[in-house]
Amino acid sequence: MSIDLLIKKIKETGNPTVVGLDPHISYVPEDVLAKFAEGDQTNAILEFNKGLIDALCDIVPAVKPQAAYYEMHGWRGVRVLAETVDYAKSKGMYVIADGKRNDIGSTAEAYAEAYLKTSVLDGHFHADSLTVNPYLGTDGIAPFVAKCEDGASIFVLVKTSNPSSGELQDLICAEKPIYEHVANLVNTWGKTTIGKNGYSSVGAVVGATYPEQAERLRELMPRTYFLVPGYGAQGGTAKDVAKSFNSDGLGAIVNASRSIMCAYKKDGGDYQSAARAEAIRMKNDIVNAI
Amino acid sequence: MSIDLLIKKIKETGNPTVVGLDPHISYVPEDVLAKFAEGDQTNAILEFNKGLIDALCDIVPAVKPQAAYYEMHGWRGVRVLAETVDYAKSKGMYVIADGKRNDIGSTAEAYAEAYLKTSVLDGHFHADSLTVNPYLGTDGIAPFVAKCEDGASIFVLVKTSNPSSGELQDLICAEKPIYEHVANLVNTWGKTTIGKNGYSSVGAVVGATYPEQAERLRELMPRTYFLVPGYGAQGGTAKDVAKSFNSDGLGAIVNASRSIMCAYKKDGGDYQSAARAEAIRMKNDIVNAI
Numbered sequence: 001m002s003i004d005l006l007i008k009k010i011k012e013t014g015n016p017t018v019v020g021l022d023p024h025i026s027y028v029p030e031d032v033l034a035k036f037a038e039g040d041q042t043n044a045i046l047e048f049n050k051g052l053i054d055a056l057c058d059i060v061p062a063v064k065p066q067a068a069y070y071e072m073h074g075w076r077g078v079r080v081l082a083e084t085v086d087y088a089k090s091k092g093m094y095v096i097a098d099g100k101r102n103d104i105g106s107t108a109e110a111y112a113e114a115y116l117k118t119s120v121l122d123g124h125f126h127a128d129s130l131t132v133n134p135y136l137g138t139d140g141i142a143p144f145v146a147k148c149e150d151g152a153s154i155f156v157l158v159k160t161s162n163p164s165s166g167e168l169q170d171l172i173c174a175e176k177p178i179y180e181h182v183a184n185l186v187n188t189w190g191k192t193t194i195g196k197n198g199y200s201s202v203g204a205v206v207g208a209t210y211p212e213q214a215e216r217l218r219e220l221m222p223r224t225y226f227l228v229p230g231y232g233a234q235g236g237t238a239k240d241v242a243k244s245f246n247s248d249g250l251g252a253i254v255n256a257s258r259s260i261m262c263a264y265k266k267d268g269g270d271y272q273s274a275a276r277a278e279a280i281r282m283k284n285d286i287v288n289a290i
Numbered sequence: 291m292s293i294d295l296l297i298k299k300i301k302e303t304g305n306p307t308v309v310g311l312d313p314h315i316s317y318v319p320e321d322v323l324a325k326f327a328e329g330d331q332t333n334a335i336l337e338f339n340k341g342l343i344d345a346l347c348d349i350v351p352a353v354k355p356q357a358a359y360y361e362m363h364g365w366r367g368v369r370v371l372a373e374t375v376d377y378a379k380s381k382g383m384y385v386i387a388d389g390k391r392n393d394i395g396s397t398a399e400a401y402a403e404a405y406l407k408t409s410v411l412d413g414h415f416h417a418d419s420l421t422v423n424p425y426l427g428t429d430g431i432a433p434f435v436a437k438c439e440d441g442a443s444i445f446v447l448v449k450t451s452n453p454s455s456g457e458l459q460d461l462i463c464a465e466k467p468i469y470e471h472v473a474n475l476v477n478t479w480g481k482t483t484i485g486k487n488g489y490s491s492v493g494a495v496v497g498a499t500y501p502e503q504a505e506r507l508r509e510l511m512p513r514t515y516f517l518v519p520g521y522g523a524q525g526g527t528a529k530d531v532a533k534s535f536n537s538d539g540l541g542a543i544v545n546a547s548r549s550i551m552c553a554y555k556k557d558g559g560d561y562q563s564a565a566r567a568e569a570i571r572m573k574n575d576i577v578n579a580i
Contacts, residue, residue, distance in 0.1 A: 068393055068400035074414035075369035082365050100392050102423055104452040110358035124364035133392055135425045137454030162394040164427030173461040
């Protein structure tokens with residue numbers, strides 16, 4: 001199961017974190033931008049991504065490129081997304097495409113084929129994993145689960161890290177918040193993809209900014225891997241994210257994007273050394289808390 | 291407001307329908323495929339899309355390209371999405387990018403910039419409108435609403451057409467199903483974008499397959515334009531979709547994709563004539579029912 005590959009890389013690096021590659025153009029260092037013509041921002045982004053991957057691939061198990069930051073540059077940006085995914089995989093990293101895709105039937109199949117196909121074709125996105133949104137129910141998830149049975153993984157939005165996440169996710173229905181209903185669906189969807197470590201390849205997104213809810217969700221979904229956004233900039237602490245882990249030290253992977261990509265702005269020095277130092281600091285912070 | 295532009299085109303054509311451009315490769319006619327090398331499917335798709343747009347642009351107000359069918363071909367497919375959007379706009383059609391995008395904060399801003407930017411840049415997606423998913427609440431929608439205040443529109447998933455849509459959308463909270471809570475949010479989000487026809491540029495996706503719910507949502511969201519999937523292949527009839535219209539004959543635009551794109555397979559003849567004939571049949575069917 002794909003989740004076993006992620007767990008293997010987490011164990012090898014001793015590091016349950018994932019670096020978000022959300023390359024807003026303002027994050028790209030001046031000296032990288034300067035190498036490219038002004039109209040050639042997408043190649044500057046690609047060089048920045050590759051530099052980050054080179055600096056992190058032996059100490060961080062996974063990267064999570066955020067599709068929006070590529071799509072905002074049109075198809076040339078999306079080409080850089082494909083090239084970033086390929087480069088990260090060539091360096092041994094597990095790649096979670098953060099697309100929060102959702103649709104029904106044959107359209108959901110098309111998204112699953114777009115991001116989680118196993119055959120390697122030039123210019124396609126060969127991620128290991130994709131984030132997905134559950135609002136459409138089982139019809140919208142089943143095509144992705146089929147890919148999970150065939151070597152991929154997904155992370156379903158359950159309880160997101162943002163301030164307004166509760167507007168729908170916290171509404172109480174039959175004495176349970178909506179996110180717990182989604183958690184039950186995630187358990188059901190993941191039943192056929194339990195790997196040798198006891199975890200399912202159908203994971204969940206659970207924000208670090210809601211530690212009480214994360215603790216409850218950890219109980220409700222013992223076999224589900226959590227992708228945890230919200231550490232650092234959004235206010236989640238290592239103590240908060242610790243609630244998303246199981247007693248086996250597994251069960252969660254914590255994301256940081258800007259704090260690592262832009263570490264050079266805070267700490268000085270070249271962006272690669274700064275990103276690596278911040279990734280090590282984050283790893284130690286989290287490992288010490290779990 | 292952007293919704294006024296859509297309404298203008300609907301009035302000019304007398305046709306409250308939108309043609310989905312969901313170009314699964316099996317939909318592309320043999321003679322179009324035969325013009326291109328086997329590995330060059332994306333250009334066959336582009337030619338097919340352009341042929342459909344040529345055949346429909348004077349009688350149909352809008353097209354709705356579905357992002358998944360382009361993304362499944364990697365970045366070259368996404369280039370065809372950008373080219374399709376540009377071509378449809380050059381032919382005077384209103385373009386609804388069906389991406390069901392969703393994220394928070396600066397990432398939602400990036401998606402809004404990706405699909406709804408007003409400045410024209412080569413290779414970018416310059417749609418008039420984008421479908422979005424509400425699961426993340428206001429944080430995830432506000433950046434799109436900002437674009438609606440600046441010449442774009444969105445359609446928020448409220449009650450989708452698929453069989454499992456009720457798993458979350460129909461859960462009852464405080465005596466109302468979740469989709470009614472979303473409807474209330476849509477009303478709130480749309481307040482600042484009411485145009486001269488009395489409709490907001492923050493629209494809603496309401497499936498034709500649930501006519502009773504559509505009738506209720508029509509009452510709850512009098513100023514919201516509905517994008518209505520599920521007519522035809524999914525089982526929604528003209529009588530069903532009529533419930534999504536207001537008494538002014540406005541308020542909804544009904545989608546059909548496969549029935550028009552693949553009309554030639556059922557009715558014979560060239561794909562352009564068959565698509566045009568089916569588009570006229572659909573228009574008459576719906577206009578007679580409202």
